[in-house]
Amino acid sequence: MTKRAETDEMTGFYTRAAAERCIGKVLSENEDAMYAFFLFDIDNFKQANDRFGHVFGDMAIKEFTAVIRGHFCENDILGRIGGDEFAAFLPAENLETVEAKATEISLSLSRTFTDGVSSWKMSASIGVAVAPRDGKDFVSLYKNADAALYETKQRGKNGYTISGRL
Numbered sequence: 653m654t655k656r657a658e659t660d661e662m663t664g665f666y667t668r669a670a671a672e673r674c675i676g677k678v679l680s681e682n683e684d685a686m687y688a689f690f691l692f693d694i695d696n697f698k699q700a701n702d703r704f705g706h707v708f709g710d711m712a713i714k715e716f717t718a719v720i721r722g723h724f725c726e727n728d729i730l731g732r733i734g735g736d737e738f739a740a741f742l743p744a745e746n747l748e749t750v751e752a753k754a755t756e757i758s759l760s761l762s763r764t765f766t767d768g769v770s771s772w773k774m775s776a777s778i779g780v781a782v783a784p785r786d787g788k789d790f791v792s793l794y795k796n797a798d799a800a801l802y803e804t805k806q807r808g809k810n811g812y813t814i815s816g817r818l
Contacts, residue, residue, distance in 0.1 A: 660732040662710060663717040671731025672790045675741045678729070679788055687783040688744040688753070691797035692720065692761070694736040695775045695809040704770045712765045712774060723757050739794075744782060747814070754780055754812040762810055777804040778812035786815045 658670035666674060679687070694700075694716055701709040713736065720738060724730060728742040744750050761776040779801025781787060786796040800813040807813075 662713060663732050663738075664721075665717060665738065666729065666731040668731060668733045671729055671733070671739055671741070674729050675790045675793070678741070679783060679790070683788060684784060686744045686746070687793075688740075688742055688750045689781045689783065689786075689793040689797050690740040690754070690757070691733070691779045691781075691794070691801050692716075692738040692740070692757075693777045693801055693805075695777055695805075697736040700765075700772045700774075704767075704772065708767055708770060708772070711767050712772065715765055716761065716774065716776070719760050719763075720757065723753070723760065733794075739797075741793075747782065750780060750782060751814060754778060754814065758810070758812050775810035777801050777809045779804060779815065780812060781815040 658667055659665070660667055694712070697709065700712055717738060720740060721730060724740055724742060728740060731739045733739050758776065758778055761774065763774055765772050765774040779797040779799065781793040781796035781800065783793055787793040796815040800815040803813040804811050
């Protein structure tokens with residue numbers, strides 16, 4: 653019952669509250685370790701819903717999150733933060749590996765989604781914060797990743813920004 657309450661039914665990702673708890677626990681137990689906090693926002697998602705309907709939008713979200721899931725390990729924390737906003741939290745070796753992962757995921761999420769009838773160009777704006785440099789708690793990491801995500805949107809979407817490299 654607890655697992656159901658902590659999991660978003662559509663995506664299988666943690667709910668925002670559950671993700672926040674899990675990330676907070678990991679951070680408090682490993683204060684000096686390096687982690688990457690990725691924040692994903694589906695570009696122009698409202699247009700997809702408005703143009704093709706909510707069933708199409710739900711299918712697009714399922715594909716989007718399946719792509720994200722394919723780039724992370726079982727022990728990494730994946731969360732649905734809002735309607736079309738998702739987070740991933742994982743240990744990081746160094747900034748180069750974080751940037752490589754961001755590049756890889758960004759390229760994978762830039763694709764044409766089709767339900768067999770309609771097609772839509774899907775992409776993501778991504779913001780990344782790195783612990784402990786950008787914060788030692790969920791709120792700080794979220795705030796910094798969100799600022800980085802906003803920078804990505806300002807540059808035209810479909811890409812990533814790493815906090816501290818704005």
